[in-house]
Amino acid sequence: MNLLKGSLVLKLTALAFAVATYFYIQGEVMEIEKKALEMSKITDPSYKLIKLTAKNLPIKVRLATAPPEGYEIVTEKVSVNPSRLVVVGPEVLLEEASNAETALLDVSESTQSVTKKIPLESVAGTHLAGEPYVVEVTVPIEKTSSGRS
DSSP states (O other): OGGGGOEEEEEEEEHHHHHHHHHHHHHHHHHHHHHHHHHHHHHHHGGGGGGGEEEEEEEEEEEEOOOOOOOEGGGGGGGEEEEEEEEEEEEHTTOOOOOEEEEEEEOOOSSEEEEEEEEEETTEEEEOOOOOEEEEEEEEEOOOOOGGG
């Protein structure tokens, strides 16, 4: 009981040291938890499933067939309008996406340039759901030099 009768200055100093020690330890614990959380993100990619990102991708035309014999597609003049698409989705699905693809286009009966509105079908191998996004595709078809008289 004599300890409780000591100097008020000593008691306040002890209290100050106790409070300072508490906050120091609390800060160290928070730092360790923060590092552990960062390490779990590095080793566990599942956080990428819920993290959304946007990516601007070119649109690739998929042709199902070739034109009739004696005709060819002028591949360097194939055009898509719009030529690019902004896709928003989970980071894990879009990080390796290189293009968006149209539905298959059949040109087997065409002997002249074809312009059609066709829907986009997939992005990074993942099929799109919901309202179809439609693009206008122009596929120039010319007579081959061997087919001319």
